Amino acid sequence: MSSKTVTLQHPTGSSASIELFGAHVSSWKAPDGVERLYMSRKTSLTGPAPIRGGIPICFPFFGPPPTADQASSDPLLAPHTAPELSNLTHGFVRTASWDLVSSTSTSATFSFPSSSVPSTYGGLDIGYTVTLTEKGLKTELSATSKERIKVKMAFHTYHAVSDSDKSEIEGISPGLKTKNNLAGGAESIWQGGKIGMKNEIATVALGAAGEELILHDGPSNVAISSSGLPDVLLWNPKDKAGTSVWSDMEVGDAKRFTCVEPAIIEEWKVLEPGEKFIASQALSVL
Numbered sequence: 001m002s003s004k005t006v007t008l009q010h011p012t013g014s015s016a017s018i019e020l021f022g023a024h025v026s027s028w029k030a031p032d033g034v035e036r037l038y039m040s041r042k043t044s045l046t047g048p049a050p051i052r053g054g055i056p057i058c059f060p061f062f063g064p065p066p067t068a069d070q071a072s073s074d075p076l077l078a079p080h081t082a083p084e085l086s087n088l089t090h091g092f093v094r095t096a097s098w099d100l101v102s103s104t105s106t107s108a109t110f111s112f113p114s115s116s117v118p119s120t121y122g123g124l125d126i127g128y129t130v131t132l133t134e135k136g137l138k139t140e141l142s143a144t145s146k147e148r149i150k151v152k153m154a155f156h157t158y159h160a161v162s163d164s165d166k167s168e169i170e171g172i173s174p175g176l177k178t179k180n181n182l183a184g185g186a187e188s189i190w191q192g193g194k195i196g197m198k199n200e201i202a203t204v205a206l207g208a209a210g211e212e213l214i215l216h217d218g219p220s221n222v223a224i225s226s227s228g229l230p231d232v233l234l235w236n237p238k239d240k241a242g243t244s245v246w247s248d249m250e251v252g253d254a255k256r257f258t259c260v261e262p263a264i265i266e267e268w269k270v271l272e273p274g275e276k277f278i279a280s281q282a283l284s285v286l
């Protein structure tokens with residue numbers, strides 16, 4: 001491993017790797033030694049493009065940055081309209097190198113360099129801790145802004161599966177609102193049951209992240225929980241992976257992963273000056 005990769009090892013045998021570029025978890029192996037995160041064989045681990053696979057951190061906005069028009073009617077969005085952000089999706093922390101602050105064999109803490117924060121933010125401290133637990137992995141982002149701003153975020157986790165066509169997500173409560181981004185954000189009320197990943201999907205379940213979700217992949221199951229993140233986005237591009245849209249994946253790669261993304265997507269979260277924002281995700285093999 002190069003010095004740009006931090007590795008963690010738990011006495012149970014589980015391990016993790018985190019790239020300084022994006023503070024990106026690029027590997028998580030459970031105690032059975034099986035890799036639990038998909039990584040594209042076509043991605044670079046040192047940029048400049050975001051790493052494809054693993055756990056991208058999307059912050060402090062999700063999707064394209066707000067436009068100047070949106071910011072003129074909502075000044076709390078103005079920091080996101082820095083010219084250098086105009087071509088970025090999902091924020092700027094996944095396309096810059098972070099600093100390693102401290103580490104033990106099972107945990108590492110990173111900080112995002114203040115010199116890489118656009119000046120429009122007027123001061124934003126961002127930290128990140130990755131911890132291996134007995135059977136799992138915890139990721140926790142913290143952020144404090146000097147000025148009142150609005151943020152969105154996601155842990156865009158690419159779970160490795162043996163065949164995404166057969167993988168299913170259990171735990172979305174009946175009655176929650178969902179939005180189908182492949183149908184212009186069409187809203188429905190979730191009726192209950194498991195959500196299959198057989199077809200292309202970009203569905204947000206609003207208010208789902210407070211509950212424990214279970215990703216079923218044949219006999220192998222992973223529990224997913226989070227805090228500070230009210231929504232969950234389920235995403236798989238299916239046949240579009242490996243085409244010109246996602247040329248940083250190989251054709252057929254979409255079968256190898258299922259993205260379950262604890263997130264703040266629907267409503268911007270207001271950060272008051274000095275407030276410590278904390279968002280975490282916990283994954284655990286069952």
Ligand SMILES: O=P(O)(O)OC[C@H]1O[C@H](O)[C@H](O)[C@@H](O)[C@@H]1O
Nearest residue numbers: 050089090156181202233235259
């Ligand atoms: O290609 P990326 O910028 O990594 O984004 C990949 C995908 O992330 C999310 O799941 C969004 O809902 C998708 O619209 C987006 O295409």
